[in-house]
Amino acid sequence: MEYYSSQISLLIEQLASxxxxxxxxxxxxxxxxxxxxKERVEKLADxxxxxxxxIRYCSQCLTLTDRELCPVCSNPAxxxxxxxxxxxxxxxxxxEKTGKYEGVYHVLHxxxxxxxxxxxxxxxxxxxxxxxEKDVDEVIIATNSSLEGETTAMYISKLVKPTGIKVSRIxxxxxxxxxxxxxxxxxxxxxxxxxxxx
Numbered sequence: 117m118e119y120y121s122s123q124i125s126l127l128i129e130q131l132a133s134x135x136x137x138x139x140x141x142x143x144x145x146x147x148x149x150x151x152x153x154k155e156r157v158e159k160l161a162d163x164x165x166x167x168x169x170x171i172r173y174c175s176q177c178l179t180l181t182d183r184e185l186c187p188v189c190s191n192p193a194x195x196x197x198x199x200x201x202x203x204x205x206x207x208x209x210x211x212e213k214t215g216k217y218e219g220v221y222h223v224l225h226x227x228x229x230x231x232x233x234x235x236x237x238x239x240x241x242x243x244x245x246x247x248x249e250k251d252v253d254e255v256i257i258a259t260n261s262s263l264e265g266e267t268t269a270m271y272i273s274k275l276v277k278p279t280g281i282k283v284s285r286i287x288x289x290x291x292x293x294x295x296x297x298x299x300x301x302x303x304x305x306x307x308x309x310x311x312x313x314x
Contacts, residue, residue: 124150176247178223178240179205188212188220195219197253201244201272203227203260206297211258214305219256222247227264228271234264236271245275254282256311262293273314284311 124146132142149157173179174186181187188194188208198219202208208221226239248255255276259265269285276283287310296304 177208177221178225178243179208179221193218197251198256199244199247199252199254200256200258202258202296203265203268204297207258207260207295210296210299210301210304211308214301214308216305217308219254224259224268227259227262227268229264229267239268241272241275244272248276248279248281252281254284256284256286256308257314258286258296258308260295262295269314277314283314285314287311 127146128142131137131145132139170182171180174181174189175184176189179186195218199222201222203224205223211217222244224239257269257272259268273283286307
């Protein structure tokens with residue numbers, strides 16, 4: 117039995133297709149959007165379309181940006197010789213919130229997961245190895261503490277060690293199975309400061 121007109125149902129359906137948005141939340145958002153002034157709805161829709169058209173990967177670290185280089189990579193005060201490897205842009209953002217890390221990043225856009233059919237060629241390892249041909253002192257591996265994150269960390273360590281570059285892994289403080297984007301800044305900072313060489 118249909119409760120709403122087809123257009124309302126379609127809006128709810130589209131919102132519910134977003135990650136983390138269930139049916140009730142989608143319904144609440146749909147009614148909020150319908151109640152918003154027309155100008156705000158148009159601005160929201162326009163912002164979404166412009167973001168999709170202009171956001172791309174940073175040419176250096178591969179995070180999302182609307183410029184050639186992201187704000188971190190283009191900052192001359194950042195230590196370009198220290199590269200922290202993270203799984204996704206949300207993990208990078210989590211470390212940036214600590215305000216203490218002064219190096220740059222490399223975003224893999226995933227982790228090795230044989231169960232899901234994701235191998236080393238499916239994440240941005242080739243680009244990382246290309247960056248390591250330049251003057252780099254340390255690679256900090258900050259993948260999640262999940263099985264996939266640990267597998268990825270060990271794989272990167274085996275790739276980087278022969279180059280003579282120091283390889284370290286973030287220390288404990290990040291719970292096993294935890295995603296970096298949901299961990300508080302103090303825990304992330306302790307994990308960064310307590311990293312150990314692999």
